[in-house]
Amino acid sequence: MRIPTCADFPYPGDYRAVLAVESSLRTVAPRLGWRQAWIWAMACARLPGNGTFPPHRRDFTAVPPVLVVGGVHDDNTPPEWGRHLAAQLPRARYLAADGDHAVYVDGNTCVRAHVHRYLTTGLLPPENTFCA
Numbered sequence: 001m002r003i004p005t006c007a008d009f010p011y012p013g014d015y016r017a018v019l020a021v022e023s024s025l026r027t028v029a030p031r032l033g034w035r036q037a038w039i040w041a042m043a044c045a046r047l048p049g050n051g052t053f054p055p056h057r058r059d060f061t062a063v064p065p066v067l068v069v070g071g072v073h074d075d076n077t078p079p080e081w082g083r084h085l086a087a088q089l090p091r092a093r094y095l096a097a098d099g100d101h102a103v104y105v106d107g108n109t110c111v112r113a114h115v116h117r118y119l120t121t122g123l124l125p126p127e128n129t130f131c132a
Contacts, residue, residue, distance in 0.1 A: 006044035013046035031078070065091040067118045067125075069111055071099035093124040097131035 012018055022037040029036075066089050070082030079096060086094035097103040097111045104111050110131030117123050 006040070006047050011041050011044040011047070013041075018045070031075075060089050063089065064122065065093065065124055067093055067095060067115065069095045069097060069103060069115065071097050071101060071103040073098075073100045074103075076101040091124075093127065095125055095129055095131065099131075103131070 012021065018037055018041040021041070022034045025034040025037050066086070068082045068086040068089075070077065070079045072079055083094050086092040095111065095114055097108050099106055099108055099111075104115055108131055114125045114129070114131070118125075
């Protein structure tokens with residue numbers, strides 16, 4: 001079985017090449033991103049190179065406003081990533097919450113209230129809303 005992410009980029013199969021990927025990721029994502037070099041190398045290295053899908057820009061102008069929620073202590077998907085995603089989508093809103101990964105599932109009542117309101121009415125929370 002081929003992992004879908006493996007089709008996004010060809011992954012190197014030798015130690016020195018993965019080490020070079022790690023080094024470059026330490027520059028752009030020093031706290032966390034470098035770990036991904038090894039995670040995906042273990043799953044994807046040496047798979048056939050056919051069918052890769054290089055990244056490309058999409059047109060999101062017709063997409064309705066999007067709510068992006070992130071925990072300020074999330075070390076799996078850091079808040080910077082959520083803010084960056086929201087900044088790329090027109091009319092999107094980033095909702096920060098005191099918590100780590102999966103703040104909705106963890107039961108943060110403030111997050112749940114905003115998410116439920118968004119899903120049932122389409123209303124986004126005010127800018128810079130923070131859920132304690």
